[in-house]
Amino acid sequence: MKNIRKYLILTLAAIIISSSMLVAADTGTNQNSSIKSYKVINSTGFEPHTLDFQTSSSVAEVEVSSKVMEGLMRRNGQDIIPGIASRYEVSKDGLTYTFYLRDALWSDGKPVTAYDFAYAWKRALDPKVASEYAFLMYYIKNAELFNNGKIAESQLGIKVLNNKTLQVVLENPTPYFIDLTTTMTYMPAIKDLIDKYKEKYFNGSMPLVVNGPFKL
16 A cells, blocks of 8 residues: 555656656746736646646646645755745654744735635545545645544644644655645645635535646
């Protein structure tokens, strides 16, 4: 099972790398007024099934998420560089990651916060949501148990210290955990909008609020 998971992670990472090369590296923020506007047309060959990036699984959905969303870290070709997190610290035992968020905005003008990441990650692990790629978060403390409905959400190793600081405790030292934070399952989400519009928010019938370099 572990080998299968590792293969899937590497495959997903390869897809993201290939798609991210289509975007200029210096367009990774929507808050810098000196950056010009670009129109980008990408053809994936088929439509994404959903714009819910916590439950997405297809190549088309990876392609879309890599353009319109930004995680704590992001890929620039083969490199992993700061995204919404300006920096991060790792404890000596390799189990605790503390991410410090930069000033960033959603496309509706509201600030991106640590709560947006914590909510999205917990939502991806919620057994009621049934995310196909929830296993990508099993490296987080108690994530697998929560995803299997055996413990409460409060026991997850995900903690918001303040609006700009997110702390994550892992089950075991995982050197490639930073890589995982670039994947679409780890993208942030806005609780108020999802609570209000539910599935309608993800089916393309209304504007999607995003935090990446491009808008859909």
